[in-house]
Amino acid sequence: MGLSGWLGGRELSKALFIKTWGCQMNVYDSARMADVLAPVGYRPVDRAEDADMVILNTCHIREKAAEKVFSELGRLRALKRRKAMAGGRLIIAVAGCVGQAEGAEIMARAPYVDMVFGPQTFHRLPEMVAAADAAPGQGVLDTEFPAESKFDFLPEEQGTQGISAFLAIQEGCDRFCTYCVVPYTRGAEFSRPAADVLAEARRLLKGGAVEITLLGQNVNAWKGEAPGGGDWGLGRLLREVAQLDGLGRLRYTTSHPSDMDDDLIAAHAEIPALMPFVHLPVQSGSDRILAAMNRRHTADDYRRVVEKLRASRPDIGLSSDFIVGFPGETEADFADTLRLIEETGYAQAYSFKYSPRPGTPAAGLDDAQIPDAVKTERLAALQALVNTQQLAFNRAMVGRTMAVLFDRPGRRPGQLLGRSPYMQAVHAEAGPERLGTLAEVRIGGAHANSLSGRLVEAANRDAGPPLEASA
Ligand code: SAM
Ligand code: SF4
DSSP: OOGGGEETTEEOOEEEEEEEOSSHHHHHHHHHHHHHHGGGTEEEOSOGGGOSEEEEEEOOSSHHHHHHHHHHHHHHHHHHHHHHHTTOOOEEEEEHHHHHHHHHHHHHHOTTOOEEEOTTSGGGHHHHHHHHHHSTTSOEEEOOOOSSOGGGTOOOOOSOSOSEEEEEOEEOOSOOOTTOOHHHHTOSOEEOOHHHHHHHHHHHHHTTOSEEEEEOTTGGGOEEEOTTSSEEEHHHHHHHHHTSTTOOEEEEEOOOGGGOOHHHHHHHHHOTTBOSEEEOOOBOSOHHHHHHTTOOSOHHHHHHHHHHHHHHOTTOEEEEEEEESOTTOOHHHHHHHHHHHHHHOOSEEEEEEOOOOTTSGGGGOGGGOOOHHHHHHHHHHHHHHHHHHHHHHHHTTTTOEEEEEEEEEOSSTTEEEEEOTTSOEEEEEOOGGGTTSEEEEEEEEEOSSEEEEEEHHHHHHHHSSOOOBOO
16 A cells, blocks of 8 residues: 555545457456556546546557547547646556557656556556656656566456456457557557466456456467466466356457467357357458468468368357458459458458558558558458458348347347457347346347347347257
């Protein structure tokens, strides 16, 4: 407990608001920042207006994501002024990959920011807060890549994650795709030891988690120290986590096609709790572009991985990331991407216009950059195709009965919202006692982005004998 958190033996509670952009790893990091700050008196609140400290946990993956940070900072500056005029104080912090990549620029452009730090140093938050308290207006910058692993210094989680929890098992990336900032902002690949992962998983389950998603920038490259010595791969780790008491569902993300080994693929056939859904980004269907991206696999390599996954788990649903308008991408390259999508058939997919990121090799390919209008056109065509596939995938669920993990109230009273094994949002009439539980739902309706259904016991009352569970 820092001295600043106490007054006359009484803990001074201070309010913390964290705004999170970007990937699930940032969601995980935000929860851990709250854990780090709890012992020095900060408790989470839902609005910046109520906070004594606001942390913007940022994403640098595309230009737009980074721009949003500066416009949010403008709003926070006004809030800081209002608080100061009322005799209060607001600490503003920028965390995450924008902090890591643009720390000095943020300090120069937004001198009212009190602290800037990156993804690898937030375990030092109490020291940074103490430094910011000791010298207000000075600005604290901590964007080094420390020799120590932050995981060795983080306190145990405070159970802030709820029913569906993220667990970071791997960080950083050594692949250096030519468009991507992650190896520069998150640093080198690092795998947490299996014993640490299992201990954290046990705590999450004890704290009420039903579903755990193992996270990593390149999660299937995880190769962690095994409890008895030697190394385990991700397939083995999944088998071990699956045996923990209370686990209902297990997922992992994000995977690189080249790291999808046979043991991991076999795990999909063997582990009932492992959901039949894999996010497996391919980025492009053109071998020329894949080579220029330094992906180190061809479109056919990807097809073979998909084939093996489907052989292992025939009902598997796939998702992917695509980048359109990578420098030098021709109409023929783009047609190859559409062809790969048509052949593969996705349950859903994320797609982005290529965004040059400072310091990455592809950003320097000045002659080959694709005009924005062309990127817009290609993105629309790709998304139209993916949307058609997503709707077809959703429609194929109608009439099936599947387990849904209800994790929030629905839009209408008496309704809950949950996730199917394939991450589809599912609405159903259900009482609040179902929140946080897995329940069988018979799917009656399919829409572009969601499903609707009835709890099996309710459906049975109206429709005779129960259906076989099909997912
Ligand atoms: N590690 C994962 C992988 O290898 O696919 C995902 C990393 S990244 C956080 C998530 C996605 O952002 C990528 O899969 C890619 O589609 C997209 N992305 C990364 N850099 C980009 C850029 N410069 N422009 C557009 N999209 C980008
Ligand atoms: Fe970025 Fe490529 Fe690493 Fe994924 S594999 S994080 S896209 S460098």
